[in-house]
Amino acid sequence: xxxxxxxxxxxxxxxxxxxxxxxxxxxxxxxxxxxxxxxxxxxxxxxxxxxxxxxxxxxxxxxxxxxxxxxxxxxxxxxxxxxxxxxxxxxxxxxxxxxxxxxxxxxxxxxxxxxxxxxxxxxxxxxxxxxxxxxxxxxxxxxxxxxxxxxxxxxxxxxxxxxxxxxxxxxxxxxxxxxxxxxxxxxxxxxxxxxxxxxxxxxxxxxxxxxxxxxxxxxxxxxxxxxxxxxxxxxxxxxxxxxxxxxxxxxxxxxxxxxxxxxxxxxxxxxxxxxxxxxxxxxxxxxxxxxxxxxxxxxxxxxxxxxxxxxxxxxxxxxxxxxxxxxxxxxxxxxxxxxxxxxxxxxxxxxxxxxxxxxxxxxxxxxxxxxxxxxxxxxxxxxxxxxxx
Amino acid sequence: xxxxxxxxxxxxxxxxxxxxxxxxxxxxxxxxxxxxxxxxxxxxxxxxxxxxxxxxxxxxxxxxxxxxxxxxxxxxxxxxxxxxxxxxxxxxxxxxxxxxxxxxxxxxxxxxxxxxxxxxxxxxxxxxxxxxxxxxxxxxxxxxxxxxxxxxxxxxxxxxxxxxxxxxxxxxxxxxxxxxxxxxxxxxxxxxxxxxxxxxxx
Numbered sequence: 001x002x003x004x005x006x007x008x009x010x011x012x013x014x015x016x017x018x019x020x021x022x023x024x025x026x027x028x029x030x031x032x033x034x035x036x037x038x039x040x041x042x043x044x045x046x047x048x049x050x051x052x053x054x055x056x057x058x059x060x061x062x063x064x065x066x067x068x069x070x071x072x073x074x075x076x077x078x079x080x081x082x083x084x085x086x087x088x089x090x091x092x093x094x095x096x097x098x099x100x101x102x103x104x105x106x107x108x109x110x111x112x113x114x115x116x117x118x119x120x121x122x123x124x125x126x127x128x129x130x131x132x133x134x135x136x137x138x139x140x141x142x143x144x145x146x147x148x149x150x151x152x153x154x155x156x157x158x159x160x161x162x163x164x165x166x167x168x169x170x171x172x173x174x175x176x177x178x179x180x181x182x183x184x185x186x187x188x189x190x191x192x193x194x195x196x197x198x199x200x201x202x203x204x205x206x207x208x209x210x211x212x213x214x215x216x217x218x219x220x221x222x223x224x225x226x227x228x229x230x231x232x233x234x235x236x237x238x239x240x241x242x243x244x245x246x247x248x249x250x251x252x253x254x255x256x257x258x259x260x261x262x263x264x265x266x267x268x269x270x271x272x273x274x275x276x277x278x279x280x281x282x283x284x285x286x287x288x289x290x291x292x293x294x295x296x297x298x299x300x301x302x303x304x305x306x307x308x309x310x311x312x313x314x315x316x317x318x319x320x321x322x323x324x325x326x327x328x329x330x331x332x333x334x335x336x337x338x339x340x341x342x343x344x345x346x347x348x349x350x351x352x353x354x355x356x357x358x359x360x361x362x363x364x365x366x367x368x369x370x371x372x373x374x375x376x377x378x379x380x381x382x383x384x385x386x387x388x389x
Numbered sequence: 390x391x392x393x394x395x396x397x398x399x400x401x402x403x404x405x406x407x408x409x410x411x412x413x414x415x416x417x418x419x420x421x422x423x424x425x426x427x428x429x430x431x432x433x434x435x436x437x438x439x440x441x442x443x444x445x446x447x448x449x450x451x452x453x454x455x456x457x458x459x460x461x462x463x464x465x466x467x468x469x470x471x472x473x474x475x476x477x478x479x480x481x482x483x484x485x486x487x488x489x490x491x492x493x494x495x496x497x498x499x500x501x502x503x504x505x506x507x508x509x510x511x512x513x514x515x516x517x518x519x520x521x522x523x524x525x526x527x528x529x530x531x532x533x534x535x536x537x538x539x540x541x542x543x544x545x546x547x548x549x550x551x552x553x554x555x556x557x558x559x560x561x562x563x564x565x566x567x568x569x570x571x572x573x574x575x576x577x578x579x580x581x582x583x584x585x586x587x588x589x590x591x
Contacts (some may be wrong), residue, residue: 004579005572012572047579055547060456064449067420071427076573109438110489228578 004040008274011044062292107138139262146326147288147333148232149203151187151387152271153186188269188308188321189213189237189385191247192254192344193359196239199340200385201322202228205235212386213239216275216379223385227347232339233322235307236347237385251377252317253364256341259318261285265297267321267334268375270384277375278305280330282318287333288325294333295319301332307385310334313368347386404470423452426471430478439482447485452479454517466508476510530581540572545571 013019014027031038097105108115156306191197197311198213205211205225213221221244223237259265259282266279280299287294297310301324310319318333341360348358410418427448434444451474458464466473531539537559544550544558552564552571561567 004576005569008572009568009576043579043583047575047582050523050527050582051542051546053520054527055543055549056460057453057457057524059450060453060545063416063419064423064452067423068427068445068449070420071424106440109440112438259457 005196007037007040008044011041015048077258112294138142147323148303148326149201149323150271150301150303150321151185152188152302152306152308154184154386184389185387186270186304187306187385187387188304190268190307190309190317190385191250191381191383192236192340193361194247194250195357195359196244196246197226197358198223198237198239198318198383199309199383200235200237201320201335202230202233203322204236204307204385205237205387207389208387210236210388212337212388213237214384214386216382227343229339229343230379232319232335232343234335234340234343236343247381249365250361251365251374252315253362253380254313254341254360255312255316255318255337258285258336258338259295259312263314263318265299265310265318266371267299267301267305267308267310268378268382269301269305269321270382271302271304275379275382276305280332283331288323289335293339294322294335297332297334299332300330300331305332309382310337310379311366311374314368315364343374378384404466407470408459408464408466409464412462419456422447422470426474429471429475433475433479434482437482437486438488441481443485447478447481449483454513457517457520458513473510478590479513480510527582530578532576533581534578537568538577541567541571542578543575557586 003051009017010027013173014024019027031041047095185204187200189198189200189204192199199269205228208225211223211225213223215221222243223239223240226236226238228235235242261284262281263282266277267280268277269273270276278299278301280297282295283298284296287296295310297316297319299310299321301308301321306323308321309317310321312318317340320337320340321332321334323333325331325333343360344360407418407422411422430448430451431441431444434447435441439447454477455464455470455474531543532544541555541559544555545552550558552567554573555561556564557569559567559570559571
């Protein structure tokens with residue numbers, strides 16, 4: 001009885017061609033006749049074949065590794081020259097990467113796209129939330145009773161056209177004309193004293209670089225702010241031109257007391273290029289949100305009316321037009337003239353009053369005349385205040 | 390696209406010479422081939438979120454497939470070696486990526502239906518995978534075999550040592566003893582090998 005090992009010895013001899021003729025023929029005959037034996041032989045050849053191929057594969061792998069290493073070495077010959085520096089430990093020019101960093105790098109290279117998408121989504125979500133919150137807040141705010149200060153934004157269109165025309169002319173070959181500065185805002189102002197003091201609203205001249213006062217017949221003066229009262233929205237200007245020699249006697253008086261409810265009042269102003277008259281009555285003795293420094297009047301006013309004089313029927317100055325309430329019908333506000341008087345008094349008591357004294361007009365000349373006559377006299381003392389920034 | 394694409398199927402004379410040299414066992418030819426196409430594959434793998442090490446693994450695997458086919462004489466090359474290697478390595482890397490990634494993988498290929506689809510690399514790779522599985526099982530079986538059988542068989546089959554050397558190395562009294570021992574080891578190996586190999590699904 002042959003053991004399996006004996007068979008293997010036989011098979012090996014057979015596949016190596018070491019069997020002699022008769023033994024070989026005998027085995028071949030048995031292989032053909034006995035399927036079990038044939039199977040055993042097949043297993044044997046498969047196993048030894050696999051073993052040899054496995055060995056071969058390992059050799060090849062080794063060889064390829066060698067080739068790769070040789071290739072890398074050939075690519076970087078300067079790395080080999082390094083140990084000549086005489087250092088005790090080996091110099092490794094390769095970057096040492098810690099295990100954590102390697103993991104991080106692998107993670108990064110694997111999930112770069114995902115991380116990028118996530119980050120942008122996060123950023124977008126943050127901004128969308130902020131924006132949404134903001135919108136939500138503003139939409140939920142109770143609409144405030146809105147106060148509008150009435151200074152007028154100058155429409156730049158005309159000016160632009162002029163500049164364009166001058167540019168075209170310049171291209172035509174004529175000399176370069178200096179560009180006129182653009183006036184940004186305008187309001188109304190009126191004479192306070194005959195010496196050249198004017199009054200307007202503070203918000204008209206707010207942030208002004210220079211001021212230009214323009215009268216009805218296009219006489220122009222430069223002016224400078226002398227004093228501003230932010231709280232009562234008043235500003236006092238002084239004309240600085242050397243040629244200027246006074247307004248002459250003012251036709252209206254400044255009332256230092258309070259006006260009465262229901263008094264017929266009117267104003268002159270420059271909400272557009274031409275002077276505009278507006279009429280109404282004094283509807284309340286307090287202003288926006290109960291501010292007692294202001295009157296409420298029922299005069300239709302527009303941006304540009306700011307700083308205009310508010311006069312009563314006898315032609316006394318009782319206020320300075322300042323603003324209006326947007327969500328109420330024809331509710332305009334004017335600073336009470338008593339605050340103006342108080343302001344002038346305090347200024348007169350202070351410095352510089354000696355050089356430029358304040359003489360408020362005490363007596364009006366308008367009482368008893370008809371409204372058109374009053375206006376004719378008045379309009380020479382009402383000016384456009386142009387503000388340059 | 391037909392397999393007989395004239396541009397992709399033409400073998401350059403250097404390719405022919407290389408294959409002949411490699412079949413003849415010329416190590417320098419293999420090294421030359423290896424060096425020639427390494428930049429292409431390394432570039433490809435690095436472009437597709439792989440590392441230098443990945444590229445080396447994939448490339449060596451690919452060259453191995455090619456080399457074994459050449460040595461067998463079973464290589465039927467219908468395109469340039471370059472294209473063949475590219476196709477094999479591309480396929481290998483794709484497999485690794487899909488096994489690594491949770492998501493679907495798309496490779497950055499300039500040519501989606503390029504000539505590498507008709508190289509026959511797919512079939513060769515399937516065969517190579519089967520071979521890999523066989524080798525893995527063999528390695529496993531050898532590991533379970535225990536000493537000295539394992540060293541004896543490895544010495545004889547893997548390292549091509551002669552029976553005489555092994556007799557001396559393992560201290561057998563004569564070569565016949567060693568041979569008998571070897572056969573016994575083979576029997577044990579056979580049981581281990583086929584037990585593992587056959588039970589795994591193909």
